[in-house]
Amino acid sequence: MRSPTPLLVAAVLLGRFASAQVVFHDDAGKELVAKDARIEVLASELKFTEGPVWIGAQRRLVFSDIPASKLLRWTEDEGVQDFLASEQANGNTLDLAGRLLSCQHGARNVVRREPEDAVSVIASRFDEKLLNSPNDLAVRMDGTVWFTDPSYGLGKREAEQPLRGVYCVAPTDGTVSLVQKDFDQPNGICFSPDHASVWIADSGKHQRIGRFPIGEDGTLGEPLFWIPGGADGIRCDAHGNLWAAQRAGIGVFSPDGKPLVSIAVEPSPTNCAFGGADGRTLFVTARTKLLRIAVLVGAAAIPAREDGEKR
Template identity: 45%
Template sequence: MKPMPPHLEIHDNRFAALVHPVSTLDVIAEGFTWTEGPVWFGDHHCLLFSDIPSQRIMRWSEATGLSVFRSDSGFNNGNTRDGQGRLVGCRHGARDVVRTEVDGSLSVLANSFQGKRLNSPNDVVVSSDGAVWFTDPTYGIISNFEGYRSTPEQLARNVFRLSADGTLSAVVSDFVQPNGLCFSPDERTLYIAESGSSHDTSVPAVIRQFAVEGDGLRDMGVFAEIDRGLPDGMRCDVMGNLWSSAADGVHCFDQKGVLLGKILVPQVVSNLCFGGRDGHRMFITATTCVYRVFVDVRGL
């Protein structure tokens, strides 16, 4: 086996089959305040990502480089695509979840629960049945850095499910600060990051796992623990491995929560996604930069 480059840290030999010994960790965009929410648009060969405090959604492509996709994003954070390919995002400013329609207009999908404003929707995924699942911590309202300082109206920091018919329900309510979330390949498991240690060091930096049962979730306990910093955004690959953000980079776990290895990044990582023309590039948002690295597995 060839020696691995310094940005790859192997904890299990299976990790060597997911990366490559001649890969490089490249900066493709820099000079931002706090990058988040990467999402790949394969049909346009471009990456969108948020620069939350600057209230911008940026666009990057190999062909045209960097440009502004939306200049007044309302402190947009997490992003995903729905089954029709439309952009779905979480805005801290308006405290809502919005969808960008084909004509460029915005449709508000959710902004309140039981007659009270949401906290600050953070990250979002869309399941194959059209339901929108999102986390609602208070990061966007505890200061004016990523939103507008405000008193929470919700009694909990919930994880929500918005059904295809528009019914909003709280499916988990016992997180200190729920953050990133993603499904397993078969959508039978939903992984959710607990990032409450950002403001309370007594909170464990863990990824929890839930069995998807109909419209609800059943708690299956802790899936994995992050040993550097805390978990934020994360994605699964087609093999079922979970790739999570952390303070020192991206941590890769197998389906049982065993740490396989790390992609070490010089800045604190907030999120990641798979993409590129061949599907074998991982895009990593990390503080002021966006990185790209080859991985030998595709994302979901």
Template identity: 40%
Template sequence: MTCEHGTRRVTRTELDGSVTVIADSYRGRRLNSPNDVVVKSDNSIWFSDPHYGIMTDYEGFRAEQELPCHVYRVEPSGKIEAVLADFACPNGLAFSPDESRLYVADTGRMFSSDSRHIRVFDVAPDGRLAGGEVFCAINPGCADGFRMDDDGNLWSSAADGVHCLAPDGHLMGKILVPETVSNLCFGGRAKHQLFIAATTSIYAITLNRSGAQNP
């Protein structure tokens, strides 16, 4: 699954190398610049759509904004629905290990003083969301991409590296990196290696935790 700023769409690359477009518009209007995506165990696809890729030519191509900045869900049937509409600019997102909670970062509008934090929502069996309280604020920097481990801890990007937050939102510790971190993921055979995407480098570290898998 890929979020494409330049083409303003979400795609899936198939095993034979062909590309399937999952979403590029909503109610006849072009998406802004899909940023992060996660697939739930029921095969629904959830993605954030901030405007960063169309505000300048730096991350995409400057263009007129046709839609607000929403979080969307694409059902296995292909139906797309805006599920969260009260964000300045939604960014990273991830489900808890049992998929009962959805975490979504709000990194604020470009060149603004919007609050930058991660919010958490309860997920009903039918996919409806409730709640939305602030889970934590990342400082320094902001939560761009993040992932969950098997114990329900959240590992978030930050300006000084990676922050590990407990299920109640308190900061457990940091992995300091000499560059600003934008995203990360678990990998390796046991899913206990953390791969970290920073400004100019990719870092890796072996942990005593494993990345969360679909229930």
């Protein structure tokens, strides 16, 4: 993936910590991360990490080690431990009830973890054909589960889908619908704070990130703009800025796509998530490592619905 910002010198590890190379592209970036921010290594010597999600009620981070076919958990007191077996889980998130959702490469599905660790498959086919290899996902305020379905995890298996699309799962009857098909390799996905638009990374031949308006019927309009340079996982903060895991590190962009700040990360990051005790820690999965960086902003909260339904 080619970053639209200048190539940065990676941080030099000093034991468990690193002095981060932070480059500001706009003064607004100085309100998001400190110039003297440090990167802490929480775990290393893993295989290929992805899908970090903070579970506030349990004060733990859950993330994937894809080739190891397992989910790991991290807490401040216990560090990283094995958590659950998976079928090459990639992206993870929580639904509106706080249940863990995972995209699984190996099983070509999206699953939900139920009480007592039971697993429910919520998506595995579209138009009676197996999905490719669900990659990343996000939950909208109405409970629909949106996920990307590139071909990265197929390996030597045959693709049944004629495209690599973005889908959503209805919370009422579980219907899987195609949301957008005009991608080469859809990857990271996240919603704006008001859930009126969605960001989607295309990490294939186009190498770009688009912001799309969402209509009242849930369909996507034409992209408002494209940010050149691809990304893997992406997240929105409380102000609507986009935090993107890119080749050179974490790139942060304003709601209208303007570069604000870059944080060099090595190895190349795969995804990120806000969390921690105050919500202002950025956890970063970076190939064989799990990292964290203290930042000055937290995640976008899921807005209340017009019907006033509580989360």
